Amino acid sequence: MNLNTSTLTAHELIEKLDGREITLEEVLSGLRERINKIDPQVKAYVRRNEPQAAVNPAAAGPLKGIPVTVKDNICTEGLNTECCSHILEGFRPPYDATVIRKLKSAGATILGLKANMDEFAFGSSTENSYFGPTHNPWRLDCVPGGSSGGSAAAVAADEAVFALGSDTGGSIRQPAAFCGVVGMKPTYGRVSRYGLIAFASSLDQIGPITKDVEDCSLLLGVISGHDPLDSTSVDAPVPDYGKSLDRDIKGLKIAIPKEYFVEGMEAQVKEALEEAVSELKKLGATVKEISLPHTKYAVPVYYIVATAEASSNLARFDGVQYGLRIKSENLIEMYKKTRGEGFGQEAKRRVILGTFALSHGYYEAYYLNALKVRTLIKRDFDGAFKEFDCIVTPTSPSAAFKIGEKVEDPLKMYLSDIYTISANLAGIPAISVPCGFTGDNLPVGLQILARPFDEGTLLKAAFAYEQATVWHKMKPKV
Amino acid sequence: MDYQAVIGLEVHAHLKTRTKAFCGCPTEFGAPANSQVCPVCLGFPGSLPVLNKAALDFAVKVALALNCTVQEFTKLDRKNYFYPDLPKNYQISQYDLPLSRNGFLDIFTGKTRKRIGITRVHLEEDAGKLIHQESVSLVDFNRSGIPLLEIVSEPDINSPQEAYAYLTALKSILEYLEVSDCDMEKGSLRCDANISVRKAGEKTLGTKAELKNMNSFKAVRDALDYEILRQSEEVASGNAVVQETRLWDAGKQKTLPMRAKEEAKDYRYFPEPDLPPFIIRAEAIEEVRKGIPEMPREKISRFMSDFGISEYDATILTSRKEDALFAEECIKEYPEKDKKTVTNWLIGPLLSEANNRNCALPGLRITAKRLLGLISLVERQEISGLSAKTVLTEMIDSGREAGEIIKEKGLSQVSDSASLESVADEVIRENVKSVADFKQGKESALMFLVGQAMKKSRGKANPKVIQEVLKRRLADA
Numbered sequence: 001m002n003l004n005t006s007t008l009t010a011h012e013l014i015e016k017l018d019g020r021e022i023t024l025e026e027v028l029s030g031l032r033e034r035i036n037k038i039d040p041q042v043k044a045y046v047r048r049n050e051p052q053a054a055v056n057p058a059a060a061g062p063l064k065g066i067p068v069t070v071k072d073n074i075c076t077e078g079l080n081t082e083c084c085s086h087i088l089e090g091f092r093p094p095y096d097a098t099v100i101r102k103l104k105s106a107g108a109t110i111l112g113l114k115a116n117m118d119e120f121a122f123g124s125s126t127e128n129s130y131f132g133p134t135h136n137p138w139r140l141d142c143v144p145g146g147s148s149g150g151s152a153a154a155v156a157a158d159e160a161v162f163a164l165g166s167d168t169g170g171s172i173r174q175p176a177a178f179c180g181v182v183g184m185k186p187t188y189g190r191v192s193r194y195g196l197i198a199f200a201s202s203l204d205q206i207g208p209i210t211k212d213v214e215d216c217s218l219l220l221g222v223i224s225g226h227d228p229l230d231s232t233s234v235d236a237p238v239p240d241y242g243k244s245l246d247r248d249i250k251g252l253k254i255a256i257p258k259e260y261f262v263e264g265m266e267a268q269v270k271e272a273l274e275e276a277v278s279e280l281k282k283l284g285a286t287v288k289e290i291s292l293p294h295t296k297y298a299v300p301v302y303y304i305v306a307t308a309e310a311s312s313n314l315a316r317f318d319g320v321q322y323g324l325r326i327k328s329e330n331l332i333e334m335y336k337k338t339r340g341e342g343f344g345q346e347a348k349r350r351v352i353l354g355t356f357a358l359s360h361g362y363y364e365a366y367y368l369n370a371l372k373v374r375t376l377i378k379r380d381f382d383g384a385f386k387e388f389d390c391i392v393t394p395t396s397p398s399a400a401f402k403i404g405e406k407v408e409d410p411l412k413m414y415l416s417d418i419y420t421i422s423a424n425l426a427g428i429p430a431i432s433v434p435c436g437f438t439g440d441n442l443p444v445g446l447q448i449l450a451r452p453f454d455e456g457t458l459l460k461a462a463f464a465y466e467q468a469t470v471w472h473k474m475k476p477k478v
Numbered sequence: 479m480d481y482q483a484v485i486g487l488e489v490h491a492h493l494k495t496r497t498k499a500f501c502g503c504p505t506e507f508g509a510p511a512n513s514q515v516c517p518v519c520l521g522f523p524g525s526l527p528v529l530n531k532a533a534l535d536f537a538v539k540v541a542l543a544l545n546c547t548v549q550e551f552t553k554l555d556r557k558n559y560f561y562p563d564l565p566k567n568y569q570i571s572q573y574d575l576p577l578s579r580n581g582f583l584d585i586f587t588g589k590t591r592k593r594i595g596i597t598r599v600h601l602e603e604d605a606g607k608l609i610h611q612e613s614v615s616l617v618d619f620n621r622s623g624i625p626l627l628e629i630v631s632e633p634d635i636n637s638p639q640e641a642y643a644y645l646t647a648l649k650s651i652l653e654y655l656e657v658s659d660c661d662m663e664k665g666s667l668r669c670d671a672n673i674s675v676r677k678a679g680e681k682t683l684g685t686k687a688e689l690k691n692m693n694s695f696k697a698v699r700d701a702l703d704y705e706i707l708r709q710s711e712e713v714a715s716g717n718a719v720v721q722e723t724r725l726w727d728a729g730k731q732k733t734l735p736m737r738a739k740e741e742a743k744d745y746r747y748f749p750e751p752d753l754p755p756f757i758i759r760a761e762a763i764e765e766v767r768k769g770i771p772e773m774p775r776e777k778i779s780r781f782m783s784d785f786g787i788s789e790y791d792a793t794i795l796t797s798r799k800e801d802a803l804f805a806e807e808c809i810k811e812y813p814e815k816d817k818k819t820v821t822n823w824l825i826g827p828l829l830s831e832a833n834n835r836n837c838a839l840p841g842l843r844i845t846a847k848r849l850l851g852l853i854s855l856v857e858r859q860e861i862s863g864l865s866a867k868t869v870l871t872e873m874i875d876s877g878r879e880a881g882e883i884i885k886e887k888g889l890s891q892v893s894d895s896a897s898l899e900s901v902a903d904e905v906i907r908e909n910v911k912s913v914a915d916f917k918q919g920k921e922s923a924l925m926f927l928v929g930q931a932m933k934k935s936r937g938k939a940n941p942k943v944i945q946e947v948l949k950r951r952l953a954d955a
């Protein structure tokens with residue numbers, strides 16, 4: 001059979017495997033070929049030279065052995081999981097993250113290669129990886145977004161069927177937008193964090209990065225659900241997300257927050273959004289402008305809460321038990337040298353910021369106040385969702401930028417997360433779907449947000465929009 | 479010049495839950511190094527803690543027994559500091575919303591009762607253990623994650639004796655609740671002390687020192703004794719007491735300043751984001767309260783009112799729960815209304831046998847019935863009190879019955895006056911001077927002769943009978 005399987009979505013592959021049109025071996029070898037051909041340019045995967053075969057090609061279960069690509073910060077038993085950091089060099093967890101366990105029992109194959117990312121998920125461009133940057137398949141001189149840039153680029157370049165990313169402030173949605181694929185951050189507590197190497201525990205969430213909305217619903221359904229190993233995972237029933245995909249959004253009440261249309265938004269992004277909104281209206285949704293008054297505080301609040309938690313979460317990387325250890329004369333020297341050499345610049349910056357924010361005399365002014373404002377941001381959304389089913393915004397104020405363009409200006413880099421951060425602070429679900437291209441042929445993403453645990457509505461709206469447009473069918477020419 | 483010591487104690491007690499505070503690893507002591515560990519208690523990346531409900535229940539139990547108010551809303555916090563025995567480089571502890579506050583504990587020193595305030599009782603996790611070898615240091619994480627209670631007293635303690643009594647009373651409560659082994663040698667109970675001195679009558683507090691590294695209650699008492707003296711001398715000679723941490727050196731019997739440079743402690747506490755705050759509902763607290771057994775204080779009162787024994791005796795008998803259970807059985811079964819005899823037996827020979835053997839009363843393997851049997855043999859004058867103690871030791875050693883031992887060793891008391899006459903005659907012959915003294919009206923000489931006769935009969939003579947025989951023979955002599 002001569003079919004190019006690597007361009008297919010997971011649900012298409014399942015159909016063809018069910019119909020015996022293709023074999024799992026063809027799927028796996030097709031993907032291997034594609035990776036070998038494309039990845040030297042895209043660099044979506046890390047440690048490519050290490051002979052890491054795909055593990056557990058278990059054809060049983062609904063996923064039929066289809067391979068899933070995993071971000072380097074999600075623990076996979078026996079496979080290197082290093083958060084693309086020097087400090088975790090050689091770390092092979094003795095256990096699977098809960099999402100991996102669930103995927104395996106649903107019959108997925110866990111791809112042995114792990115996806116590139118910003119070190120410890122600190123970044124919006126995947127340039128902060130110890131292994132070097134990933135390139136955007138649409139334009140190789142541009143970033144794929146971050147921190148799940150490897151996962152998004154792999155899916156966009158057909159080097160992955162579908163992938164897992166993690167999202168702390170937009171790390172799934174922004175790279176999905178930059179690479180023209182679908183990415184969802186589920187509700188905080190929807191998906192177990194057990195086995196996700198923590199960046200900011202109160203914000204982190206694992207989610208799918210896929211070629212279309214149907215795959216997103218498929219993958220979300222497999223990884224969702226309460227996990228007794230994660231006390232922050234919520235014991236709420238997981239609906240059959242496939243049922244949300246009915247294309248009928250008549251009467252859906254959509255809000256557009258006026259605070260998001262401020263300086264910094266590129267004109268082409270604005271145009272793409274406006275077109276998307278009129279498409280949604282055509283499909284029967286009502287759209288109204290609202291105010292989320294505390295939006296302007298989201299970035300500062302985020303960078304206090306996230307760095308504070310990160311400073312504590314990263315304390316364990318000290319050279320004592322695993323990963324890198326720079327041998328030294330005494331303990332303090334070992335700590336200093338190991339952490340000094342093991343962490344990249346952005347990791348150090350965030351650990352220092354977070355340590356400062358929690359320090360005696362500053363805790364009240366920074367951390368405590370940030371928590372209070374976080375509550376206000378959440379209330380903004382609670383208020384909006386009393387009246388509306390969804391909120392739509394651009395996923396990012398710009399399309400993908402050039403590699404190296406923002407490296408020297410962390411503040412500018414931080415502002416590229418301005419539209420995605422609020423969903424993490426409020427704990428609500430959000431999805432990014434492709435909604436057009438800039439003049440430079442770079443994808444633009446549409447973000448949809450919904451009530452906590454209402455991923456169903458997100459999928460419904462996203463699917464209706466996707467099926468009415470052609471964007472998800474566009475492929476980069478790599 | 480008189481100085482008053484102001485002491486506050488911070489006690490850490492292991493809770494003997496079956497599994498650790500935040501993972502499923504067992505908590506048993508003495509297992510091979512790093513055999514009771516998992517990704518969670520090793521702090522592996524990606525692992526997450528899950529609160530052990532039993533640890534929380536145990537903590538609430540202790541808080542209630544210490545008369546604390548249990549907070550309805552409580553949370554866990556991270557205490558951040560780097561140390562190789564702390565796998566995450568933060569400890570899950572409690573900061574501004576501890577499980578409970580404002581309790582008290584009544585203690586006895588001599589015959590006086592004193593109430594010591596309890597500032598707070600909170601839950602946290604223990605760290606691992608560093609093992610220093612010649613050129614390397616190793617870490618055993620078996621202890622890492624074992625639930626720990628921190629019990630902080632108010633600075634209401636004013637002497638090393640009070641500190642000792644506080645620790646004894648606290649240990650007794652923890653043991654009664656069966657929540658902790660309280661073994662300082664195994665590290666399941668640890669105590670640090672804050673101590674300052676001030677001139678008698680002064681209101682303001684002096685500068686305090688923090689004492690660590692005390693491995694027994696006695697060491698706490700000794701360290702405080704030493705420190706009071708040291709600080710008093712500093713103040714008396716016009717020197718300032720330095721605020722510092724000092725370590726007790728049991729060999730030198732001295733406290734010495736900790737050599738490592740002390741950095742300003744900033745633990746950067748913040749709420750543990752991996753564990754949501756929790757509400758302990760009033761009904762749940764009541765449920766725990768119902769499960770609290772009779773506490774030492776209540777037992778003391780009951781022993782006093784039910785059995786008419788003194789507060790002092792009752793305190794000794796109830797200090798260990800196992801002792802109290804055994805004592806109560808003996809006292810109840812003892813047929814006489816006046817319980818003095820059996821109480822004396824328990825506090826005297828029984829507890830001293832137990833102390834010698836480093837066990838509690840039930841560990842002596844002598845049943846209440848057998849003990850009472852032995853006591854009744856003495857009361858019926860079938861053996862002497864002296865022989866009875868020998869028999870008791872033998873009963874404990876061999877686990878045999880009293881009668882058997884008495885028979886084998888020929889210890890039954892001789893009350894037959896005829897067979898004692900020859901003993902009496904011998905004594906009279908050998909103690910000419912005492913006989914003369916007696917004849918001149920010196921009553922104490924008779925007691926001496928009785929003693930000699932007892933000795934000759936190797937304790938088997940009934941003292942009352944031998945006295946009668948002696949009197950009679952002396953009159954004849």
Ligand SMILES: [Zn+2]
Binds near residue numbers: 501503516519
């Ligand atoms: Zn464990």
